[in-house]
Amino acid sequence: MARRSKIFGSFAEAVADIPDGSTIAFAGFAYPGVPFNLIQALLDQGAKGLTCITNGTGGAAPDRMPDIGMLVERGQVKKVIAAFTAPTRASDKIPLTKFVDEGLVEAELVPQGTLAERLRAAGAGIPAFYTPTAVGTELAEGRETRVFGGREYLLEHAMPVDVAFLRAWKADTAGNLLFRRSQRNFNPIMAMAAKLVIVEVEEDFVEAGAIDPDAVHTPGIFVQRMVKIPPAPEGLWPGRRPERAAPAKEKQS
Amino acid sequence: MSGTKGLERQQIADRLAQEFQDGWIVNLGVGMPTMCSNTPIGDREIIYHSENGVIGYGPVLPAGQEDVHLVNAGGQNVSLNPGAAVVHHADSFAIIRSGRIDVTVLGIYEVACNGDFANWKVAGAKGGGIGGAMDLAACAKQVFVILEHATRDGKPRLLTKCALPVTARGVVTTVATNLGLFTPQGDAFLLREIAPGVTVDEVRAATGAPVMVSPTLKTIETL
Numbered sequence: 001m002a003r004r005s006k007i008f009g010s011f012a013e014a015v016a017d018i019p020d021g022s023t024i025a026f027a028g029f030a031y032p033g034v035p036f037n038l039i040q041a042l043l044d045q046g047a048k049g050l051t052c053i054t055n056g057t058g059g060a061a062p063d064r065m066p067d068i069g070m071l072v073e074r075g076q077v078k079k080v081i082a083a084f085t086a087p088t089r090a091s092d093k094i095p096l097t098k099f100v101d102e103g104l105v106e107a108e109l110v111p112q113g114t115l116a117e118r119l120r121a122a123g124a125g126i127p128a129f130y131t132p133t134a135v136g137t138e139l140a141e142g143r144e145t146r147v148f149g150g151r152e153y154l155l156e157h158a159m160p161v162d163v164a165f166l167r168a169w170k171a172d173t174a175g176n177l178l179f180r181r182s183q184r185n186f187n188p189i190m191a192m193a194a195k196l197v198i199v200e201v202e203e204d205f206v207e208a209g210a211i212d213p214d215a216v217h218t219p220g221i222f223v224q225r226m227v228k229i230p231p232a233p234e235g236l237w238p239g240r241r242p243e244r245a246a247p248a249k250e251k252q253s
Numbered sequence: 254m255s256g257t258k259g260l261e262r263q264q265i266a267d268r269l270a271q272e273f274q275d276g277w278i279v280n281l282g283v284g285m286p287t288m289c290s291n292t293p294i295g296d297r298e299i300i301y302h303s304e305n306g307v308i309g310y311g312p313v314l315p316a317g318q319e320d321v322h323l324v325n326a327g328g329q330n331v332s333l334n335p336g337a338a339v340v341h342h343a344d345s346f347a348i349i350r351s352g353r354i355d356v357t358v359l360g361i362y363e364v365a366c367n368g369d370f371a372n373w374k375v376a377g378a379k380g381g382g383i384g385g386a387m388d389l390a391a392c393a394k395q396v397f398v399i400l401e402h403a404t405r406d407g408k409p410r411l412l413t414k415c416a417l418p419v420t421a422r423g424v425v426t427t428v429a430t431n432l433g434l435f436t437p438q439g440d441a442f443l444l445r446e447i448a449p450g451v452t453v454d455e456v457r458a459a460t461g462a463p464v465m466v467s468p469t470l471k472t473i474e475t476l
Binding site for chain 2 (some may be wrong): 029056097109110111117131134136137138139181183188189238239
């Protein structure tokens with residue numbers, strides 16, 4: 001029985017048909033799990049009018065790894081939905097700020113747990129839910145709340161995604177994925193929330209059956225396209241982030 | 254830190270970490286809070302949780318020994334303690350919202366004596382950086398905050414009412430600064446412990462809200 005291959009030969013080929021106006025979820029928290037190679041391919045591919053769902057939009061250093069801020073600078077982004085839409089220190093600058101201030105990019109700020117649960121809900125067939133998070137804050141102003149058991153909760157809607165970009169540690173040819181340590185973060189829930197899932201994979205692909213079914217983090221039924229990350233410098237393999245060399249500067253995770 | 258009185262940043266974290274009770278699950282936020290995981294905890298078993306789904310991490314690893322797949326909330330490469338586990342982001346925040354975090358320690362801009370605090374939006378900004386702070390503040394059993402007592406230009410950050418948009422209301426139970434350890438009491442901050450070399454008058458002068466002094470006021474013991 002022929003299995004249609006999910007393995008693509010290049011990142012360019014894997015992202016070639018992503019249309020303008022797509023909603024794309026980018027996994028990752030700090031460096032682990034960020035699909036740097038797919039982001040670079042999307043920068044090269046040039047799709048515009050994108051809505052980008054991400055924990056944060058990245059840093060400001062000119063020699064940094066590819067990030068959402070670069071997509072913003074290239075004019076490819078219409079809207080960013082993130083848990084960080086501004087730096088946590090007033091003295092820090094990120095590219096997104098200028099574009100939001102000038103009205104060129106819309107930014108929706110979402111608490112991180114709400115972001116995760118809105119993605120999870122989308123992947124679980126749940127249209128909306130109530131959460132205690134952000135009640136009593138500026139984010140809840142004018143929005144629907146409801147009291148359960150004497151406590152006030154805020155209504156939040158599921159966040160469906162057209163395309164999810166993931167980075168995994170290992171994959172088999174059926175698309176079953178394993179993540180290592182905190183690389184997992186948003187990867188599994190973004191996969192389930194998306195119609196099309198594209199994965200950059202660190203280790204060589206193994207045959208279907210080589211990963212113990214009980215150990216799978218994201219089942220292959222959620223995965224359509226995978227690309228093996230080539231060795232550096234062709235492939236992007238982050239070590240430490242440069243700005244972390246100065247301990248007082250860590251932020252934006 | 255030049256020009257500030259009292260404790261150094263790691264010393265503030267060290268003092269706050271003494272509050273963690275045996276068996277607690279503790280979430281440490283970005284910045285000074287993550288320094289708490291470097292504090293020796295003796296016989297206590299403390300499980301450090303991070304928003305990105307790491308349960309049971311240990312100290313930050315020295316350069317050259319980092320695991321590039323493993324970071325805490327501040328993006329620092331940490332170690333794992335025996336018994337550690339990793340979950341995805343939705344499960345990590347399920348742990349938070351379901352009330353399983355005994356205390357969250359957050360770095361912040363301002364705290365008010367009514368227990369409100371602000372840490373996501375600076376004056377004049379259109380966007381903000383919330384991260385996991387609103388989920389943690391709304392749902393952890395206790396919220397400890399850690400901050401420099403005054404801004405760089407000397408304005409108080411312990412206030413009667415927050416000037417910046419709040420992260421959550423009425424939730425802060427302990428405040429640690431370079432000048433002392435405080436409990437918000439509604440209409441005043443209770444000074445429980447004071448930093449070595451600092452006077453009560455200096456604390457009052459640097460605070461934008463009434464300060465009550467505990468009858469059992471102690472000087473903070475530095476490690």
